[in-house]
Amino acid sequence: MVARLLRRSTAALASRSANYNRNFTTQTQPLRAADKKAPDSKSFAVNMFRGTTVTDQVFPFAEVLTAEQRETLEMLVDPTDKFFQEQNDPLKNDEICDVPKETMDGLKAMGAFGLQVPTELGGLGLSNSQYARLVEVVGCHDLAVGIVLGAHQSIGFKGILLAGNPEQKKKYLPDVASGKNIAAFALTEPGSGSDAASVRTRAELSPDGSHYILNGNKLWISNGGFAEIFTVFAQTPFKDEKTGVTKDKMSAFIVERAFGGVTHSKPESKMGIKASNTAEVYFDNTKIPKENLLGGYGEGFKVAMNILNNGRFGMGAALSGTMRASIAKATDFAVNRTQFGRKINTFGAIQEKLAIMAIKHYVCESIAYSVAGNMDRGFQDFQIEAAISKIFASEAAWFVTDEAIQIMGGMGFMKETGLEKVLRDIRIFRIFEGTNDILRLFIALTGMQYAGAHLRELQKAMKSPGTNLGLVFSEASKRLFKSAGAGSSSKALVPFVHPSMSDQAALCSQAVEEFGQAVEQALIKYRKSIMDEQFVLNRIADAAIDTYAMAAVLSRASRSIEKKLPSAEHEARMARVWCNQAYDRVKVNLGQTRGEKNLQNYKDMSTIAGEICEKGGVAHVGPLGL
Numbered sequence: 221m222v223a224r225l226l227r228r229s230t231a232a233l234a235s236r237s238a239n240y241n242r243n244f245t246t247q248t249q250p251l252r253a254a255d256k257k258a259p260d261s262k263s264f265a266v267n268m269f270r271g272t273t274v275t276d277q278v279f280p281f282a283e284v285l286t287a288e289q290r291e292t293l294e295m296l297v298d299p300t301d302k303f304f305q306e307q308n309d310p311l312k313n314d315e316i317c318d319v320p321k322e323t324m325d326g327l328k329a330m331g332a333f334g335l336q337v338p339t340e341l342g343g344l345g346l347s348n349s350q351y352a353r354l355v356e357v358v359g360c361h362d363l364a365v366g367i368v369l370g371a372h373q374s375i376g377f378k379g380i381l382l383a384g385n386p387e388q389k390k391k392y393l394p395d396v397a398s399g400k401n402i403a404a405f406a407l408t409e410p411g412s413g414s415d416a417a418s419v420r421t422r423a424e425l426s427p428d429g430s431h432y433i434l435n436g437n438k439l440w441i442s443n444g445g446f447a448e449i450f451t452v453f454a455q456t457p458f459k460d461e462k463t464g465v466t467k468d469k470m471s472a473f474i475v476e477r478a479f480g481g482v483t484h485s486k487p488e489s490k491m492g493i494k495a496s497n498t499a500e501v502y503f504d505n506t507k508i509p510k511e512n513l514l515g516g517y518g519e520g521f522k523v524a525m526n527i528l529n530n531g532r533f534g535m536g537a538a539l540s541g542t543m544r545a546s547i548a549k550a551t552d553f554a555v556n557r558t559q560f561g562r563k564i565n566t567f568g569a570i571q572e573k574l575a576i577m578a579i580k581h582y583v584c585e586s587i588a589y590s591v592a593g594n595m596d597r598g599f600q601d602f603q604i605e606a607a608i609s610k611i612f613a614s615e616a617a618w619f620v621t622d623e624a625i626q627i628m629g630g631m632g633f634m635k636e637t638g639l640e641k642v643l644r645d646i647r648i649f650r651i652f653e654g655t656n657d658i659l660r661l662f663i664a665l666t667g668m669q670y671a672g673a674h675l676r677e678l679q680k681a682m683k684s685p686g687t688n689l690g691l692v693f694s695e696a697s698k699r700l701f702k703s704a705g706a707g708s709s710s711k712a713l714v715p716f717v718h719p720s721m722s723d724q725a726a727l728c729s730q731a732v733e734e735f736g737q738a739v740e741q742a743l744i745k746y747r748k749s750i751m752d753e754q755f756v757l758n759r760i761a762d763a764a765i766d767t768y769a770m771a772a773v774l775s776r777a778s779r780s781i782e783k784k785l786p787s788a789e790h791e792a793r794m795a796r797v798w799c800n801q802a803y804d805r806v807k808v809n810l811g812q813t814r815g816e817k818n819l820q821n822y823k824d825m826s827t828i829a830g831e832i833c834e835k836g837g838v839a840h841v842g843p844l845g846l
């Protein structure tokens with residue numbers, strides 16, 4: 221019976237999932253479900269989908285800086301902070317919708333345009349963790365300047381660092397590292413946003429085979445108005461050697477403005493990050509030398525996803541800096557403002573706000589540095605964690621800054637306080653580099669694909685249990701254990717966590733186990749149609765985010781206690797509150813993946829949305845009927 225259910229649930233999911241994910245700005249290479257043997261991952265988040273705790277990437281909290289790296293960082297952090305405090309005026313930049321030349325020149329002189337370019341090619345050669353710490357400083361002061369720097373190096377020329385050949389690196393990296401040439405990442409088009417694989421910009425090989433000819437429009441390109449170097453994604457004709465059929469496949473190219481035929485629109489007028497330049501970029505018969513193909517021919521989608529996956533932790537770090545600054549402003553106000561004869565920080569309502577703001581900041585920082593640290597340690601399977609980092613950071617930063625404004629009352633609403641600008645700036649982070657909605661689907665589907673592959677393997681093993689005794693036996697005992705009602709007694713993480721957080725470690729272990737069960741039930745119930753169950757997938761993603769975040773903070777707070785950091789007790793307190801509250805949310809979210817009432821709600825919401833779309837807005841009649 222179990223075998224039949226598993227067979228039905230997982231067989232078809234595999235192939236469809238691969239396509240769906242491809243269109244979701246994802247990189248699923250390591251998790252391809254079509255592989256015969258189910259893939260093995262060291263990712264904590266991926267393994268949560270099987271209800272398994274794999275601790276390698278989370279416990280102990282990553283300690284990655286060498287003494288030399290720490291020293292370099294120490295030399296960089298304070299001067300960068302001082303530069304932003306003394307020489308950059310974020311409100312002025314916002315007003316003039318530009319970053320003044322002196323600021324740009326100052327940043328170039330500090331090496332801020334080539335943070336991760338190897339030193340032998342003119343950059344500072346920073347690791348991901350070092351980079352994270354510096355962008356945190358930038359995020360603390362001015363997110364718009366952060367976008368100019370990030371569009372340049374986190375995505376603009378990152379493809380050359382990740383996929384470029386030695387000649388390309390030698391030719392392009394020194395001038396982008398110095399800031400002589402600014403770079404941009406050109407993927408989005410008027411008809412192609414979240415569905416990144418659907419770009420229409422084309423590159424065709426010239427008749428003599430010496431160069432590609434590029435034609436198309438790219439929309440909302442950060443730095444697009446002044447970049448000299450573009451990483452451009454375009455369709456190229458690709459012949460499948462097996463079938464002989466030619467289809468379009470995306471390729472990536474390094475395009476210089478100097479190649480000709482490159483123009484741009486005037487800068488977009490935006491809600492926030494106004495000092496950053498966002499423009500449409502047009503390519504009209506632009507000649508790209510053949511050697512400027514980046515990555516393999518037809519490999520452009522993979523290059524794009526690699527760039528985005530590699531850069532997401534940076535957003536987490538930058539927004540940690542932003543939150544730190546917002547919390548400082550709100551705290552300063554709260555301890556000085558008197559109402560009803562008391563300082564407002566003595567009221568429980570304000571205390572709850574401050575505590576939750578700090579806890580969210582702690583979670584955000586822990587995740588961002590955990591991802592950066594794992595990347596520095598050479599782990600390759602960090603995509604789900606990186607997506608969690610981006611989602612969590614962008615939503616937490618919005619929440620924290622909004623609450624900071626609330627704590628400051630009318631003063632928070634005033635321009636001079638600086639928070640309204642920050643709130644406007646933060647809004648874009650939930651939209652670009654993969655909307656949070658798409659990333660939630662990516663998290664849920666990538667994880668379920670992995671769990672599905674393992675279920676399929678088990679189903680196969682059960683066909684010939686004699687030759688697969690080990691696997692069948694271990695799975696059977698696991699299931700028996702759960703069906704006997706013992707499923708929620710897992711304490712797998714307790715030994716990894718400081719005893720003062722044992723209860724929370726047990727909650728996190730339980731969350732992982734219950735999460736795995738909910739995923740399995742959903743796979744069995746929906747089989748391949750799980751792809752279309754976005755109401756369910758969103759709840760699975762939210763439970764995944766909370767559960768992973770529990771593990772990240774437990775790990776960090778345990779390390780702080782072990783190292784006797786001055787804030788260790790404070791951190792443990794925050795970790796306990798976070799885990800207690802997150803576990804409750806996980807229960808609710810997992811509960812909402814099933815149950816007649818919930819499923820009926822989803823059907824009703826789908827119908828309500830249909831009625832709204834039909835009416836072109838709200839479909840209900842006003843209370844007065846006119």
Ligand SMILES: Cc1cc2nc3c(=O)[nH]c(=O)nc-3n(C[C@H](O)[C@H](O)[C@H](O)COP(=O)(O)OP(=O)(O)OC[C@H]3O[C@@H](n4cnc5c(N)ncnc54)[C@H](O)[C@@H]3O)c2cc1C
Pocket residue numbers: 371404405406407408412413414415439440441442443490498648651652653654655656657658
């Ligand atoms: C200021 C700014 C700077 C930018 N910089 C760059 C840059 O430097 N380079 C670059 O290439 N791009 C850039 N972009 C583009 C940005 O990455 C895209 O806006 C983003 O990827 C979303 O695409 P879209 O706006 O077309 O939204 P759409 O894809 O049209 O999505 C609209 C809404 O529908 C949702 N949605 C779409 N598909 C699905 C689905 N299958 N299921 C459920 N929901 C779905 C989305 O989540 C979103 O809420 C920038 C955009 C802005 C605003």
